Amino acid sequence: MEMARTLAAIDAPAKALKDLNKSLTANNDLAKSMESASDIARRLTQHSDFAARLTEGLPKIDLNLPDISAKIKASLPKPLTDFSGHPATHAPVAMPKTSPEAFTQADVQLDSIGDLGRMVRRLRERRKLSQQDFADLAGVGRRFVSELENGKPTLEFAKVLQVARAAGISLIARDRSL
Numbered sequence: 001m002e003m004a005r006t007l008a009a010i011d012a013p014a015k016a017l018k019d020l021n022k023s024l025t026a027n028n029d030l031a032k033s034m035e036s037a038s039d040i041a042r043r044l045t046q047h048s049d050f051a052a053r054l055t056e057g058l059p060k061i062d063l064n065l066p067d068i069s070a071k072i073k074a075s076l077p078k079p080l081t082d083f084s085g086h087p088a089t090h091a092p093v094a095m096p097k098t099s100p101e102a103f104t105q106a107d108v109q110l111d112s113i114g115d116l117g118r119m120v121r122r123l124r125e126r127r128k129l130s131q132q133d134f135a136d137l138a139g140v141g142r143r144f145v146s147e148l149e150n151g152k153p154t155l156e157f158a159k160v161l162q163v164a165r166a167a168g169i170s171l172i173a174r175d176r177s178l
Contacts, residue, residue: 114151
């Protein structure tokens with residue numbers, strides 16, 4: 001009885017519900033042996049054609065809201081354009097793979113977080129990215145990028161590495177005593 005009420009409440013094409021009812025009636029022993037709704041759902045999802053028929057008549061939802069305020073728009077994350085299929089004119093040049101011994105004195109020595117921050121800012125500006133766009137690319141917040149670029153010394157190291165990777169900066173540590 002409860003199963004019939006549940007099926008009646010589902011907003012799906014009538015043919016799909018009739019097929020489900022016929023299937024459950026034919027397998028009455030199976031339906032009685034099921035312990036919970038999650039067990040029923042798991043068994044139903046095993047039949048992907050049935051799941052497709054249940055959802056084919058449902059309307060698609062458009063999440064573009066017409067009267068969204070500018071303040072809300074500014075707080076939403078901006079989607080990044082996928083340039084993977086197009087040759088990028090502003091993309092960083094791929095760094096050749098080298099061993100740590102191959103580095104020379106021409107490499108930049110980072111003595112502080114400020115040095116790394118200035119390097120990140122220079123590379124971000126070379127790509128013509130705003131702090132927000134770059135933060136989205138790096139997977140961190142805009143404020144974190146700002147603090148790094150301004151040399152804040154108490155930043156989380158894992159996130160600093162994440163931003164450096166997104167900027168194309170290779171951080172290689174070597175023993176100075178060698």
